[in-house]
Amino acid sequence: MELIKLSNLSKTYQIGQNEVEALKNVDLKIQDGEFVAIMGPSGSGKSTLMNLLGCLDKPSKGEYVLDQNIISELDSNKLAEIRNKKIGFVFQNFNLLARTTAIENVEIPLIYSGLNFKERELKAKKKLDLVGLKDRIDHKPNQLSGGQQQRVAIARALVNEPVVVLADEPTGALDSKTGEEIMSIFQRLNKSGITIILVTHEIDVASHAKRVITFKDGVIIEDKKKN
Amino acid sequence: MNISLTFIIALKALRVNALRSVLTMLGVIIGVAAVIALVSIGTGAQDKIVGQIEALGSNLLIIVNASSRDSGARMGAGSKLSLTTEDVDAIANEKQLITIASPTIHTKGQVISGNFNWSTDIIGANKSFFIARDWSIAEGRFFNELENNSSAKIGILGKTVVDNISPNNSPVGTLIRVNRVPIKVIGALEPKGQSADGKDQDDIIIIPMQTVQKRILGSNKRARPNMVHVIWVKVINSSRMSEAEERIKEILRKQHKIRPGKEDDFKIHNLEEIRNTVSQSIGVFTLLLGAVASIALVVGGIGIMNIMLVSVTERTKEIGLRMALGAKRKDILMQFIIESITLSLIGGFIGIIFGMIVSYLISKTAGWPTTIDINSIIIAFFFSAAIGIIFGAYPARKASLLDPIDALRFE
Ligand SMILES: Nc1ncnc2c1ncn2[C@@H]1O[C@H](COP(=O)(O)OP(=O)(O)O)[C@@H](O)[C@H]1O
Ligand SMILES: [Mg+2]
Numbered sequence: 106m107e108l109i110k111l112s113n114l115s116k117t118y119q120i121g122q123n124e125v126e127a128l129k130n131v132d133l134k135i136q137d138g139e140f141v142a143i144m145g146p147s148g149s150g151k152s153t154l155m156n157l158l159g160c161l162d163k164p165s166k167g168e169y170v171l172d173q174n175i176i177s178e179l180d181s182n183k184l185a186e187i188r189n190k191k192i193g194f195v196f197q198n199f200n201l202l203a204r205t206t207a208i209e210n211v212e213i214p215l216i217y218s219g220l221n222f223k224e225r226e227l228k229a230k231k232k233l234d235l236v237g238l239k240d241r242i243d244h245k246p247n248q249l250s251g252g253q254q255q256r257v258a259i260a261r262a263l264v265n266e267p268v269v270v271l272a273d274e275p276t277g278a279l280d281s282k283t284g285e286e287i288m289s290i291f292q293r294l295n296k297s298g299i300t301i302i303l304v305t306h307e308i309d310v311a312s313h314a315k316r317v318i319t320f321k322d323g324v325i326i327e328d329k330k331k332n
Numbered sequence: 333m334n335i336s337l338t339f340i341i342a343l344k345a346l347r348v349n350a351l352r353s354v355l356t357m358l359g360v361i362i363g364v365a366a367v368i369a370l371v372s373i374g375t376g377a378q379d380k381i382v383g384q385i386e387a388l389g390s391n392l393l394i395i396v397n398a399s400s401r402d403s404g405a406r407m408g409a410g411s412k413l414s415l416t417t418e419d420v421d422a423i424a425n426e427k428q429l430i431t432i433a434s435p436t437i438h439t440k441g442q443v444i445s446g447n448f449n450w451s452t453d454i455i456g457a458n459k460s461f462f463i464a465r466d467w468s469i470a471e472g473r474f475f476n477e478l479e480n481n482s483s484a485k486i487g488i489l490g491k492t493v494v495d496n497i498s499p500n501n502s503p504v505g506t507l508i509r510v511n512r513v514p515i516k517v518i519g520a521l522e523p524k525g526q527s528a529d530g531k532d533q534d535d536i537i538i539i540p541m542q543t544v545q546k547r548i549l550g551s552n553k554r555a556r557p558n559m560v561h562v563i564w565v566k567v568i569n570s571s572r573m574s575e576a577e578e579r580i581k582e583i584l585r586k587q588h589k590i591r592p593g594k595e596d597d598f599k600i601h602n603l604e605e606i607r608n609t610v611s612q613s614i615g616v617f618t619l620l621l622g623a624v625a626s627i628a629l630v631v632g633g634i635g636i637m638n639i640m641l642v643s644v645t646e647r648t649k650e651i652g653l654r655m656a657l658g659a660k661r662k663d664i665l666m667q668f669i670i671e672s673i674t675l676s677l678i679g680g681f682i683g684i685i686f687g688m689i690v691s692y693l694i695s696k697t698a699g700w701p702t703t704i705d706i707n708s709i710i711i712a713f714f715f716s717a718a719i720g721i722i723f724g725a726y727p728a729r730k731a732s733l734l735d736p737i738d739a740l741r742f743e
Contacts, residue, residue: 161737185659185660185661186660188656190658200656213654217658217660
């Protein structure tokens, strides 16, 4: 099933008089269950693409369809709902709330879906278990290692059963060994059927993916599928 | 997203910067405490003065000669006394409206007892006067029937007079001189305290009316045998005060043969009315005090707004994250509004307790009567909630309008 479809998508930033074209007429289709790595040099538009895919930003031109929703036409409330229900974010610097326990961090998306305390706790525990943090649920971020924090973030990304997980350089702040651990989690998740799109500029990291798309100056210069 | 959860999130956020939260609340605490304390002073004064007016006697109409001042004790030159004992009888006849109509005559005099010497108000009265004014005896007795209708040389003293001429032992049974007339003291009155206009109501000696008429005022050229300075009228019940007032007016105008269009030669003070007027004007004063105090509350609100703005800036990244995870703009708006309402309500609550303590201390140390009105507590509570909403609205709106990407990228 076609999960994501970008047609002629462009994003232009205006800085004073200058216009920066971060993405230029991008066409891209991603199927349900794919594991895609986005590569490319710094400034090539990878993060811009992720923000658009994550419904955090709107394209300047073109159309974006996610899971049959025409995202380019939705208002801010509808976009918040899409982010909440259909998308799981994993950030480079984890982005956990400080002074807040692992389980409370994982529960945040569920709060905005209107679930009650019991349901939230149940779901959050299950996902923390899935990333191997069963015995760390009451730890606060400053009591966890970088790898553990990123695993909390992955649990949070998964907690609302999204259709796609978007990870922008999820191993960027980790050492290579911990990075490998995180990647094996992603691989496992993908095997269980979850669609994953991640940005990286490390070949090793990208090698876990089944498809590698390379960007340069806002355009796709290579789209390679492994078999 | 429900309110109680938002409230918990707000409490957590406030606990993170506990000291800052408390300092922010301080503005509201002081504001609310000031409102509560100052309004309690105003209300206390109101209660006291109304109490004093009521102490004059319940359901009372006081009729005086138009040209005489106050209770008739001080009469200007040429003032003509129109009220007579016949008027009293005519009023007393209105039995369906009036329970008592009791005349008095007033003068000043010197009371001497042994070495003690005291200048006081002399009131010539009948025994019904004590009932009209709800005045009870502390020691001894009132006039008996015989004394009432004769010019018996007896008197009943107010507390102040007792204190000044017989400080050490009971005056009852002793012989004193009032304006050189020997008078036997037969009783002493319970104290009534100050009247609303600051006059000592206990600085008084009450002597049968005829005695004052014949023996004490006897030498006075203007003393007519049937003259009356004041008529104290007790109305059957408080709801019929105005009706009684109108009726008495009719009777007296007829008695005095005043032609239509001419002015009354008497004046009727309706205590019920006076009480309402005084009560209202102190109410305005109290409102003014409250208004001045609420300036502090507004300043406290500005403090909240200031801190909320700081908080929004500090937590920009958190806001971005929450938006990325599915928070709608209205969720963020609610989060910050609830946070500022929590601040102001906790502040308001502490302020109410603090204000009650201050009010208690004022009444203890300065001796002012204070009354804490439940209304002022309720108003203070809702006012502080309103402060939270009003001054939290702008920072919260600012937070909710952040762009999620910019907010996420904020360091
Ligand atoms: N908010 C922004 N405002 C202006 N220019 C931006 C903004 N975000 C990104 N850009 C520009 O768009 C281009 C692509 O940036 P980005 O998508 O962050 O690249 P990458 O993630 O591949 O390093 C860069 O030239 C960058 O300077
Ligand atoms: Mg980037």
